[in-house]
Amino acid sequence: MSAPSTTRPAAPPGRIMATPLSSATVAWYRARGDRWLREHAAVTWERPSRGLQIFGIGVAVRAAGPRGEGFAAARDAVTDLLRRLDVDASAVRPLIFAGASFDPGAPRRDPAWEVFGGWQVLLPAITIIREGERWSGVACAGDFPAPEDESAAPGDTAPHDSLANAIAEAVREIREGRYEKVVLAGSRLVPLDGVTVPDVLARLVAAFPTCCVFSFRAGGSTWLGASPEPLAAAAAGRVELVSLAGSRRRGASPDLDRQLEAELLGSSKERWEHRLVVEAILREAGELVGGLQFPSEPSVMKLANIQHLYTPISGRLEPGASLLDVVERLHPTPAVGGWPRPAALDAIRRLEQMDRGWYAGPIGWADPAGDGEFVVGLRTALLGGAAARLYAGAGIVADSTPAAELDEIESKLDALRGVITR
Numbered sequence: 493m494s495a496p497s498t499t500r501p502a503a504p505p506g507r508i509m510a511t512p513l514s515s516a517t518v519a520w521y522r523a524r525g526d527r528w529l530r531e532h533a534a535v536t537w538e539r540p541s542r543g544l545q546i547f548g549i550g551v552a553v554r555a556a557g558p559r560g561e562g563f564a565a566a567r568d569a570v571t572d573l574l575r576r577l578d579v580d581a582s583a584v585r586p587l588i589f590a591g592a593s594f595d596p597g598a599p600r601r602d603p604a605w606e607v608f609g610g611w612q613v614l615l616p617a618i619t620i621i622r623e624g625e626r627w628s629g630v631a632c633a634g635d636f637p638a639p640e641d642e643s644a645a646p647g648d649t650a651p652h653d654s655l656a657n658a659i660a661e662a663v664r665e666i667r668e669g670r671y672e673k674v675v676l677a678g679s680r681l682v683p684l685d686g687v688t689v690p691d692v693l694a695r696l697v698a699a700f701p702t703c704c705v706f707s708f709r710a711g712g713s714t715w716l717g718a719s720p721e722p723l724a725a726a727a728a729g730r731v732e733l734v735s736l737a738g739s740r741r742r743g744a745s746p747d748l749d750r751q752l753e754a755e756l757l758g759s760s761k762e763r764w765e766h767r768l769v770v771e772a773i774l775r776e777a778g779e780l781v782g783g784l785q786f787p788s789e790p791s792v793m794k795l796a797n798i799q800h801l802y803t804p805i806s807g808r809l810e811p812g813a814s815l816l817d818v819v820e821r822l823h824p825t826p827a828v829g830g831w832p833r834p835a836a837l838d839a840i841r842r843l844e845q846m847d848r849g850w851y852a853g854p855i856g857w858a859d860p861a862g863d864g865e866f867v868v869g870l871r872t873a874l875l876g877g878a879a880a881r882l883y884a885g886a887g888i889v890a891d892s893t894p895a896a897e898l899d900e901i902e903s904k905l906d907a908l909r910g911v912i913t914r
């Protein structure tokens with residue numbers, strides 16, 4: 493019932509032991525504030541603009557797989573757990589969290605990611621949920637492994653120059669017709685100077701209230717971020733998907749901001765980059781989600797530092813398909829990988845010179861009723877030891893100007909650094 497390296501050595505790696513699991517609704521008296529919850533949670537999931545907060549305290553079950561395995565293995569582990577959970581229909585539903593690396597086939601360059609492995613599935617011992625003014629809780633019996641405190645500080649990776657060269661090389665390869673789009677990312681190591689996980693989460697919630705602010709702890713390290721990009725969400729059989737790609741900075745004045753928005757909506761380069769994501773989602777999700785509907789024109793999603801082209805897509809899960817199947821099929825969309833997918837992944841492995849780990853990977857939760865929500869792990873940082881490594885990328889297409897793409901990546905990293913180190 494646990495990860496290979498934690499409490500039950502008899503369990504083979506990645507397998508969950510076949511014992512029954514039960515859950516019970518618990519009353520949660522709000523004796524502890526957000527800071528305590530964020531500090532003690534193995535996993536947090538906050539949607540400030542929707543009044544939703546979820547804190548998973550302690551671990552009933554943790555399963556994990558090696559770095560060569562991806563989200564498909566996480567999906568199987570969640571499905572297995574859901575089957576074994578004995579849930580009273582009237583009770584608060586337990587939530588099972590899952591996360592995975594971006595690319596299980598990528599070279600491993602940063603030992604700090606080893607503690608996360610290729611994927612992890614986590615059933616918290618106690619899950620505290622706030623929806624608006626309503627607090628509820630659910631407790632799950634399990635192994636209750638002792639907290640792990642082993643963590644590795646994120647290592648040094650590629651210097652800035654190599655990212656500029658990688659972008660220029662990608663533009664050349666795209667113009668030669670080798671692929672149509674690739675998303676290249678960079679990272680930056682920053683000292684934490686005493687800033688803690690609850691500090692960072694509180695700042696992300698304040699700075700990015702419309703995003704999904706999450707954290708996931710493994711060993712003594714924490715993977716966290718404020719993702720603007722839902723990957724797939726399901727509620728009562730309805731599925732919501734999103735295409736988010738194409739960016740401009742926010743303007744310093746309302747006039748400049750509107751001008752940048754008009755530029756974004758009018759740019760054929762940004763529209764093409766965005767359209768590739770819409771088409772890939774329709775193609776990949778089509779077999780699993782019926783009656784897909786979406787507006788013919790993208791709108792603009794505005795965040796504190798940046799604005800993006802945005803197309804919401806919705807439909808209904810086909811019989812036999814699950815939210816986890818949809819996530820597995822969609823990842824990685826061309827918003828974080830590229831198109832065609834195999835050539836884009838190959839380009840990222842060759843050109844990027846960095847270890848993405850879980851950056852741009854899927855992360856989220858599912859419940860026994862089939863509901864759940866997964867986002868793309870963007871605008872994220874890995875905190876370990878006294879440092880944080882920040883990650884951000886940008887979509888490269890034939891019309892890209894390398895300097896502008898590098899500028900977009902730098903400005904995303906600056907926004908995150910401003911929140912973490914201020």
Ligand SMILES: C=C(O[C@H]1C=CC=C(C(=O)O)[C@@H]1O)C(=O)O
Nearest residue numbers: 736737738739827884885886887
């Ligand atoms: C890959 C990232 O952003 C993606 C999501 C929105 C807009 C993007 C863009 O315009 O390039 C990227 O596709 C990132 O922030 O690390």
